[in-house]
Amino acid sequence: MGMIHESRAMPEIDQRQQLSRQGVILTTVEDLYNWGRKNSIWPLQFGLACCAIEMIAASMARFDIARFGAEVFRPSPRQADLMIVAGTVTKKMAPQVVRLYNQMPEPKYVIAMGACAISGGPFRQGYNVVNGIDRYLPVDVHIAGCPPRPEALLEGLMALQQKIAAQRLTGAGRPRHLDGAQSGEFPAPRLEEHDLAPIANPQIWRPTAVKE
Amino acid sequence: MNTPPFSPGLFLAVFAAAAAVFALAPLAMAWLWARTFSPPKPGPVKNAIYECGLESQGAGWLQFKSEYYLYGIVFLVFDVETVFLLPFAAAFKALHPAACVAMLIFILLLAEGLVWACAKGVLKWE
Amino acid sequence: MQTLEQIKARLEAGVPGAQIQIVPNAGPANQPSLLIDAGHALPAARLLRDDAEYRFDYASNVTGVDWPAKVTKEKIKIKRVVAGLEKEVEETVEKNSPAYLEAVYHLYSMARKEGPLVLRLRTENRADKVTLPSLTPIWRSCEFQEREVFDLFGIVFEGHPDLRRILMWDGFVDHPMRKDYVAPTQEVAA
Numbered sequence: 001m002g003m004i005h006e007s008r009a010m011p012e013i014d015q016r017q018q019l020s021r022q023g024v025i026l027t028t029v030e031d032l033y034n035w036g037r038k039n040s041i042w043p044l045q046f047g048l049a050c051c052a053i054e055m056i057a058a059s060m061a062r063f064d065i066a067r068f069g070a071e072v073f074r075p076s077p078r079q080a081d082l083m084i085v086a087g088t089v090t091k092k093m094a095p096q097v098v099r100l101y102n103q104m105p106e107p108k109y110v111i112a113m114g115a116c117a118i119s120g121g122p123f124r125q126g127y128n129v130v131n132g133i134d135r136y137l138p139v140d141v142h143i144a145g146c147p148p149r150p151e152a153l154l155e156g157l158m159a160l161q162q163k164i165a166a167q168r169l170t171g172a173g174r175p176r177h178l179d180g181a182q183s184g185e186f187p188a189p190r191l192e193e194h195d196l197a198p199i200a201n202p203q204i205w206r207p208t209a210v211k212e
Numbered sequence: 213m214n215t216p217p218f219s220p221g222l223f224l225a226v227f228a229a230a231a232a233v234f235a236l237a238p239l240a241m242a243w244l245w246a247r248t249f250s251p252p253k254p255g256p257v258k259n260a261i262y263e264c265g266l267e268s269q270g271a272g273w274l275q276f277k278s279e280y281y282l283y284g285i286v287f288l289v290f291d292v293e294t295v296f297l298l299p300f301a302a303a304f305k306a307l308h309p310a311a312c313v314a315m316l317i318f319i320l321l322l323a324e325g326l327v328w329a330c331a332k333g334v335l336k337w338e
Numbered sequence: 339m340q341t342l343e344q345i346k347a348r349l350e351a352g353v354p355g356a357q358i359q360i361v362p363n364a365g366p367a368n369q370p371s372l373l374i375d376a377g378h379a380l381p382a383a384r385l386l387r388d389d390a391e392y393r394f395d396y397a398s399n400v401t402g403v404d405w406p407a408k409v410t411k412e413k414i415k416i417k418r419v420v421a422g423l424e425k426e427v428e429e430t431v432e433k434n435s436p437a438y439l440e441a442v443y444h445l446y447s448m449a450r451k452e453g454p455l456v457l458r459l460r461t462e463n464r465a466d467k468v469t470l471p472s473l474t475p476i477w478r479s480c481e482f483q484e485r486e487v488f489d490l491f492g493i494v495f496e497g498h499p500d501l502r503r504i505l506m507w508d509g510f511v512d513h514p515m516r517k518d519y520v521a522p523t524q525e526v527a528a
Contacts, residue, residue, distance in 0.1 A: 076262060092507045096265025102257045106250075120524075127514040127521045128506060169249055180251035185258055191507045195522040207526050 030169045037081075037107065038164040041157070044080035044104065045073040046097075048087025051114035051147040055086045058150035068157055077103040082160070084153075085137075088116035088123055089130040091196050098136050098188035106177035106184045109164075111156055112139045115146045122146070135200035137186060282334050286326075293322050339452040340391070342370055349374070352389070353381045361458060371442070371456035376470050379459050380497075383476045386445065386455070394445040394455060397473065400483035402491035404516045406464065407437035437464045439493050443473065443480070461493060464516075472498035490515035 016026050027035075047055055059065045059073065074080040077100045089097060101110065112133055115121030120131035133139065140163060143156040167175045176182045186204065189196040200207075246252060261268040300307075300315050329335060340348075346358045349372075356378035361371045374382050386394045410433045415426050439461045446453030461468045472495035474480045484495045485504040492513035495501055503510065512519055 078262065092505075093265075099257075099260070099267070100265045103260065103262055105258070106253065125521065127519070131524050178249050178251075180253065183255070184253060185255060191509055193509060193511045199522075199524055200526050202526075205526070 031165075033169065034165050034167060038161040040069040041082045041109070041160070041164075042072045042074050042080050043070055043082040043084050044077055044100070045075050046083055046085065046100070048085070048089060048093065049114075049116065051086035051117070051145075054147040054150055055084055055113065055153060058153045063150035063154065065154065065157070068154070068161070070157060077101075078105065080104055081107060082109045082111065083137075084111045084113050085117040085133045085139075086113040086147075088121065089133050090128045091130055092128065092191065094130045094133075094136060094196060095188040095191065097133065098186055101137050102185040102188070107175065108177070108184065109140045109160055110137050111141045111143060111153075111160060113143045113145075113153060113156070114148060115144065118142050118144065130196070132205075135205045136189060138204055279337055286329060286334070289322065289325065293319070339447075339450075339455070342372060345386075345392070345455070346372060348389070348391075349382050349385060352385045353378050356382055358382075369454070369456055371458050373458045373460065376459055376461070379457075379471050379473065380476070383457075383473050387476055392452075393447045393449040394453070395477075396446045396448050396453075397443055397477035397479050397483075398446050398454070399442075399444040400473075400480050400487060401442050402487040402493060402515065403440040403442060404464070404491055405435065405438050405440060406517050408435040409433070410435065438462065439464055439468055439491055441470055441484075441487055441493055445477075468492055469494045469496050471496055472501075474498050489513070492516065 019026055047053075057063060059071055065071055070082070077083075081104070083101055083104065085097065101108070110133070112118045116123060116129070117133050120126070120129050123129040124131055130136075134142075141156045141160045143152055145152050148156075169178065176184060186201060189198060189201075261272060296318065297315070300311070304312075342360050346360060349358055350356055357375040359373040361373050363369050363371065386392050411430045412433060413428050413430050415428055417424055418427050418429075419425075420427060441459045443457040443459075444453075445455040445457065459470050461470055470493055472480065472484055474484060474495070475497060481499065482504060484498055485501060487493050488495060488498075488501055489503040489505050490513055502508065506514065514521070
């Protein structure tokens with residue numbers, strides 16, 4: 001998996017680099033806005049299982065998520081920008097995960113960390129495991145691993161930063177938080193007698209078709 | 213002494229205006245930004261009471277403990293006493309000895325009030 | 339620790355009317371267990387905890403086992419008269435094992451540094467008579483573990499101070515660790 005690199009073919013970027021070598025820095029409002037946002041992502045303190053230990057390790061001295069501006073883990077969703085779903089999402093916990101996401105103000109992002117949050121992981125056939133949090137929430141970055149090392153979490157954070165840097169302020173492709181028409185809330189599943197209902201949100205999750 | 217060419221009031225007015233602009237400009241920019249780019253999207257789901265992801269049950273109103281009010285009143289009394297004590301202490305040396313006696317009586321009255329409050333159990337936190 | 343035979347004899351002497359069996363467990367673990375009937379489980383457990391010779395004061399694990407009804411065929415040789423001659427022939431004999439749920443307790447003695455002693459309690463059947471006495475009044479550590487056995491197997495522990503589900507949510511109706519539980523499909527029609 002490679003990281004997204006900025007295209008060096010765009011002439012305005014070249015011009016900017018020439019000017020910056022001579023001490024003149026040019027930027028756009030969009031770049032400034034995105035730069036401020038991506039270098040101060042505040043995660044929600046949200047660890048579910050073993051991946052949470054790796055997330056905690058990433059916030060400690062050796063791996064130091066503070067370099068990326070993300071060391072302030074908020075206990076309340078009202079002050080957080082990023083929800084790192086670290087660990088197995090059990091069916092009993094799934095409605096609470098979605099409700100916490102709904103209570104975060106926009107712009108908000110989700111990182112699915114570890115095999116369990118991506119697809120259910122080693123417990124995929126379990127009776128109490130949601131096969132991936134992307135059945136109910138829009139996930140921006142998936143980090144594979146069981147558990148992924150703290151460096152992998154940091155690479156995922158950098159991928160999210162690049163995604164934020166590429167977001168536009170206006171136009172049809174602008175992100176959800178700048179578009180008043182798109183709602184940032186998603187329905188929380190209900191705990192029914194035998195299973196969660198629904199088992200996936202059809203607006204977000206479409207199963208991959210396997211050609212027979 | 214030459215009078216300055218501009219009246220001091222003019223400087224004050226300019227600086228006061230600059231201070232107001234510094235305070236209000238970010239607020240105005242934020243409001244303009246919200247209007248142009250980032251519309252607020254409140255809703256009942258988003259504004260629901262935070263309870264670690266659970267749906268809140270019951271009312272959120274709690275009954276305030278009356279002990280808080282009593283502590284506030286006792287504090288107020290002694291704070292006003294301090295307001296009187298401080299200038300007295302500053303001008304202590306220049307005052308008549310009778311002033312010291314008067315101040316002692318003042319402190320004694322307030323101390324008696326404190327002893328009464330203690331005896332009544334107002335300061336016990338149960 | 340005394341042998342299982344000695345413990346069984348002591349329990350039969352100390353708890354009159356108790357029916358105790360030794361259940362062998364051939365295999366690398368070689369941990370045979372004591373099967374106690376449900377009616378006398380509480381006094382037997384109290385004796386095991388309080389007796390000076392045993393002092394089993396710590397129940398480290400409570401788990402459940404689901405035994406569905408099983409028919410086992412065994413080939414045995416018996417003497418039969420075949421065509422006038424007595425011969426040894428092989429015959430298949432069917433053995434019906436009854437269906438029941440089982441709760442298994444692992445006991446240790448912290449005071450005497452002994453253990454483990456494995457106890458088994460069996461219910462009458464898997465369908466409607468699924469009650470067992472709770473050993474939580476004897477060993478406090480059984481509280482959460484018996485809740486888990488109730489949640490996953492469906493054994494109802496009488497005398498438990500707070501018997502409710504612990505892993506699955508309260509509105510859930512199945513017992514997932516039973517052999518006939520089928521997990522609902524997680525596949526969404528494309």
